[in-house]
Amino acid sequence: MTDVLLSAMAAVGGPVVRCSLLQRRPLRCGPGLRPVPGGEASLRLCSTRVAQEGINKPVIDRIIRVDHAGEYGANRIYAGQMAVLGRSSVGAVIQQMWDQEKDHLKKFNELMVAYRVRPTVLLPFWNVAGFVLGAGSALLGKKGAMACTVAVEESISEHYNNQIRTLIEEDPEKYKELLLVIKQFRDDEQEHHDIGLEHDAEATPAYSVLKTAIQLGCKAAIFLSERI
Ligand SMILES: [Fe+2]
Numbered sequence: 001m002t003d004v005l006l007s008a009m010a011a012v013g014g015p016v017v018r019c020s021l022l023q024r025r026p027l028r029c030g031p032g033l034r035p036v037p038g039g040e041a042s043l044r045l046c047s048t049r050v051a052q053e054g055i056n057k058p059v060i061d062r063i064i065r066v067d068h069a070g071e072y073g074a075n076r077i078y079a080g081q082m083a084v085l086g087r088s089s090v091g092a093v094i095q096q097m098w099d100q101e102k103d104h105l106k107k108f109n110e111l112m113v114a115y116r117v118r119p120t121v122l123l124p125f126w127n128v129a130g131f132v133l134g135a136g137s138a139l140l141g142k143k144g145a146m147a148c149t150v151a152v153e154e155s156i157s158e159h160y161n162n163q164i165r166t167l168i169e170e171d172p173e174k175y176k177e178l179l180l181v182i183k184q185f186r187d188d189e190q191e192h193h194d195i196g197l198e199h200d201a202e203a204t205p206a207y208s209v210l211k212t213a214i215q216l217g218c219k220a221a222i223f224l225s226e227r228i
């Protein structure tokens, strides 16, 4: 992973960043799904240059590193859920949320190159832990998987809101593009959270215990991924 990023950075050859198009992947209508207002829109995030001077590098490093780790973990959770429930009635719903997580991860991969941020050393751990959490919750059944989604997505939405506040306090103009990305992803995660609730997450046995345990794990993952 690090090698891939380093060679990508070398290819960039400086602070010049290629334009990227962040396509919104709308959640299609289907069983239990609803169309997303404005979901057809695509958001163009075209940074021709990220000025390294003047940015609060430690803050930006921390934000991008932890968000990349979070999106990576989310991808592994949905992969685990799909391994168990892919052929069930909620397979399409989970797949569509996973597809959005793939877009999120792709964007943070690009931002890591643009801002020259290294990934967390914990990626191999999140690889396994995310999959185990996803598959484990799915083994509890469809509602268990959705309870996991609600817990994780609520934590991530909250986390993104904290980052939005931090960046606005820092300089909303300077971090305009990053704010746009994080706000859009926060909305996507909020939507995943709502989909989980619509699919009876709260009807899972021991829902609050499960939710609290998963959210404690998310807090620990955020704390660690920001720092190492
Ligand atoms: Fe995400």
Ligand SMILES: [Fe+2]
Binding pocket: 074, 097, 101, 153, 188, 189, 192
């Ligand atoms: Fe999500």
